[in-house]
Amino acid sequence: MELTVKQIATLLEGEVVGNDLLKVSSLAKIEEGKQGDISFLSNPKYESFLYTTQASAVIVNRSFQPQKPVAPALIFVENSYSAFTQLLEEYHRQISFARIGVEQPAYAGAGTQFGERGYRGAFSYVGCNCQIGTNVKIYPHVYVGDNVQIGDNTIIQPGARILSNCQIGRNCVIHPGAVIGSEGFGFAPQTDGTYKTIPQLGNVILEDYVNVGAGTTIDCATMGSTVIRQGVKLDNLVQIGHNVEIGRDTVVAAQTGIAGSTKIGERCIIGGQVGFAGHLSIANGTKVGAQSGVGKSIKEEGISLNGSTAFLMRDNMRSQAVFRRLPDLERRLDELEKKTEK
Numbered sequence: 001m002e003l004t005v006k007q008i009a010t011l012l013e014g015e016v017v018g019n020d021l022l023k024v025s026s027l028a029k030i031e032e033g034k035q036g037d038i039s040f041l042s043n044p045k046y047e048s049f050l051y052t053t054q055a056s057a058v059i060v061n062r063s064f065q066p067q068k069p070v071a072p073a074l075i076f077v078e079n080s081y082s083a084f085t086q087l088l089e090e091y092h093r094q095i096s097f098a099r100i101g102v103e104q105p106a107y108a109g110a111g112t113q114f115g116e117r118g119y120r121g122a123f124s125y126v127g128c129n130c131q132i133g134t135n136v137k138i139y140p141h142v143y144v145g146d147n148v149q150i151g152d153n154t155i156i157q158p159g160a161r162i163l164s165n166c167q168i169g170r171n172c173v174i175h176p177g178a179v180i181g182s183e184g185f186g187f188a189p190q191t192d193g194t195y196k197t198i199p200q201l202g203n204v205i206l207e208d209y210v211n212v213g214a215g216t217t218i219d220c221a222t223m224g225s226t227v228i229r230q231g232v233k234l235d236n237l238v239q240i241g242h243n244v245e246i247g248r249d250t251v252v253a254a255q256t257g258i259a260g261s262t263k264i265g266e267r268c269i270i271g272g273q274v275g276f277a278g279h280l281s282i283a284n285g286t287k288v289g290a291q292s293g294v295g296k297s298i299k300e301e302g303i304s305l306n307g308s309t310a311f312l313m314r315d316n317m318r319s320q321a322v323f324r325r326l327p328d329l330e331r332r333l334d335e336l337e338k339k340t341e342k
Helices: 005-012 044-050 080-096 313-324 326-341
Strands: 015-017 037-040 057-061 073-077 179-182 187-189 195-197 203-206 217-219 225-228 304-306
Touching (some): 005 057, 005 080, 179 203, 203 217, 313 326
Parallel strands (some): 037 057
Antiparallel strands (some): 015 073
């Protein structure tokens, strides 16, 4: 990406003080900026770097007043942090969607249709009767099974797997090594102690703006669909069982496991290494601390849980306070026993 300072200011609805014809091609921290970079100043603790940075331009708040002469061009905006985030998003978009065309070898099955401005990397495989939308980027070594639908502007990064019959929405990102639609963990115990495999005939549906982290697996439903609603963000190495449903705008941190048929509400925040038992219902807005174990349904919205097995955070914190005092309580108990004996 190469833009002039003036073009960036227009994008951010800002005003330039300095040379607006300077060209910018990369983003950097203000303390590491060099010619051709653009940075931002939000925290006053970093103001000293503004007077030494070699960056070509720096984004600052409209209320900011330099205390010394500055070399870079300044772009004055309402909120420099938000503006820089917007610029990061634009930079990422241009990089992510720059590739167009088909590298060889790449395979596409009969009946599959591709939208315009797409990209397929070398050694990618797309099965039969798939519907691939506009501006979809399928990177090298991606596998897409038969009858898969992928919406516009979705990125499938290297080595990801999307198995047959799954539906991926628009503006999704599936990171390297993720597996969408793997067979659910379904085994029926038999009288002789063995297990019989239950066929998993459903699929996975990812709605729009879903982000799936590297190495994450989402099992297909036994029947029907495992559903990840719009705006859900899944970290790396998350395991989602068959027939699970995750509500809109919920975020799930790494190494969390959600057992089959559990329903997670909207706008929940799930910490790392959380475990959910199967067939639970978790209310909207629930927050679950890292390494918690959730074994019961949560009906009240907006509460915070912590601990294993998880229970109300306020009760858990009280219990931890008592736990830390156990050595002192034991000593006092011994003293009381001795006094009682005397």
